[in-house]
Amino acid sequence: MKRRTYLTATLLGAALASTPARADDDRIVVGFATAESGFMQAYDKPAQDAAMIRIKEINDAGGLLGKQIEVVNADTKTDRAEGAKAGLSVIDQGADLVVVSCDYDFGAPAALTAESAGLVSFFLCAESIKAGIQGVGPHSFSASVLAAVQGATMAQWSYEKKGARSYYRLLDTWTEYNKGICDGFDWALPQLADATLVGEDTFKNEDASIAAQITRIKSLPEEPDAIMLCTMMPGAVSAIKQIRAAGINSMILNGSGVDGSYWLSAVPDLSNFFVPVQGSIYGDDPNADVTAFNAAYKEATGGDPSTQYVYPGYVLIDVWAKAVERAGTTDADAVVAELEKMNEEPTLFGPRTFSSEIHHQNKARYLIVETTNGKPGVVDEWTIPEAIPVADLMK
């Protein structure tokens, strides 16, 4: 028995030793330490596909700094300890940029390995302030927009454009993301003259029934103009269904987590329902290039983007490649310096800004998607006039 163990281990060691060691400087390598299996794969795969589309575009146009971008992968198996290994594995294969899982909790171990190796890391679509300087270190970035911006956007937009004055805040305490949406809402609401919070409540994503919360909404003297619903899949569907089934017809304001039409059949004829998105998957984006990207995505993967979370993958390669181009090198410190110079840098999915204080978007343009009779479509766009201060995000 013991001998067999030795033998397997030796073979294993030999095999791992034969994989390519550190890269020479002639290559530009992007390493994906993302989930290829487990539940995170559903989030990581689409965004990674989008990133691959941008890499292919760059390579077809002659490459980056005159070199073709190479790609290496390692599977995190949706496991934190495996995530650290995946990070080390892509670094060993010569990665200049380490792309990690969409979610902060699952991406952090790999991002930390990149940070300690002095490399740039990008979260595919994490929306927590921790996915960056605050939770990883000065070389870490996220390609998406903070959840708080979504809450703030919805509060301001509904106030200005829909005349909403009374709000009800319903928070699902399951994840940081949900809390982030409501934090942004809490930041924005006091700045809106004569907007009032008529009530607030919490529930848990797994709750089968939110009857108690609905009763409290129903017992208000007047139905609120809008309900800020800070939740995500899968619990969101049941909550929305119950709110509408109880005859509450207030506007429902959401974060981007409920984007997509795949679940709409569960709540037939849903109306007065609003979602902020970075780009539209419904074929009606004001920017024709986005629609062209959707077609390219369909060609590459065989399906339309299912939610807006595809887009940050494209953005991250886009901004990183621009920074590398400007720095003239893939050296991490030089690239970070170039990224931090980006102020309202145009991308396909709205302008992006990074600074030495925050490697995330605390202000961004959002398209507003309204669902009417079960049909979602872009109705407007909104950019919060003032960035959310970092101090308010760190609560």
Place this chain on the structure above:
Amino acid sequence: MSARTSVARRTLATPLILSALLIVFALLAWFVGSKPFNQTIIDIFLRVILVVGLYIFVGNSGVISFGHAGFTCLGAYAAAWLTMPPMMKQTLLPGLPEWLTALQLPYWAGAGLAALWAAVWAALFGKILMRLSGIAASIATFAMLAMINTIYSNWEDVTGATSSVVGIPIVRTVWPYLIAAILAVFIAWAHAISRAGLALRAARDEPTAASASGIDLPRERLIAFVVSGAVMGMGGALFAHSIGVVTPDTFYLGLTFITLSMLVVGGMGSLSGAVIGVLFLSVLIQALRWLEAGVTIGASKFALPNGVQEIALGVVMILILARRPSGLMGNKELGWRRAGSVAPDVSGQKQPDLSKGVSK
């Protein structure tokens, strides 16, 4: 006294051989020099610590514990509290007392105190739980795990609730983990040949006769529980330093079942079994993952479909337990002489089968 010395000399081979085996793994990591492989070996050492910690209680008392992952959780968070930079503690964990926020220890001191912290809680819980026997005790330990998990998942100011706690210094060299794993093996060995360990194993096999001979079963169990809690706490602390992130759900059912199955496959009644079970299953898991990622043989690339690893692991475990119901090592220990010299063994002891492990 002289009898004790001779027991030690007679059985010293076991921890020495096991340590040598661990050193071989560490040297392998050192020779290969690949970072992910190094991390894999660190993972294996962490599992060795945890499974040996589990063995100290489960192996000697025969009571299956579903709660030991809780001590790992206690240890991991204690390490976070003691070793994170004060600045990060202030923002992430504002509820910590001031003296603790200001404190920043080196990782080895943190791991030592984390072990102590876990041991204190093991003593408190154990004082009550060790009066129970058999399946009631197992379920009570599970309740303890659920309690610890719920508290750590919700105490926002002190544990960061379900959010990841980051900022824990990362230790990526293999040696501290090797030393800790060897330490765990020697602690387990020393406990097994101590008066408490021998009495506990006697009581495991013949509870009536043991208590008739004046063995205080709850007390002996409590000693094993505390020692094993401390080893689990040390393992948890080192786990925190191995990836630099802790969350409560890491130390829940997944960890409980993987450590228990490694112990069962290796052989519940044997320290060698605990170590060999980990090494065997870890190597198997790693080989399967490697095959999943794909192997190039000649011109063609051969890869197993994703997910085969979990299935194959299950099948292998069933096969092993069907062929050797008491695990790879059964009740034997590795020794110099052939056929496994009976190391910390009570003479005339029967091979415990699995159903027996849970009973009484």
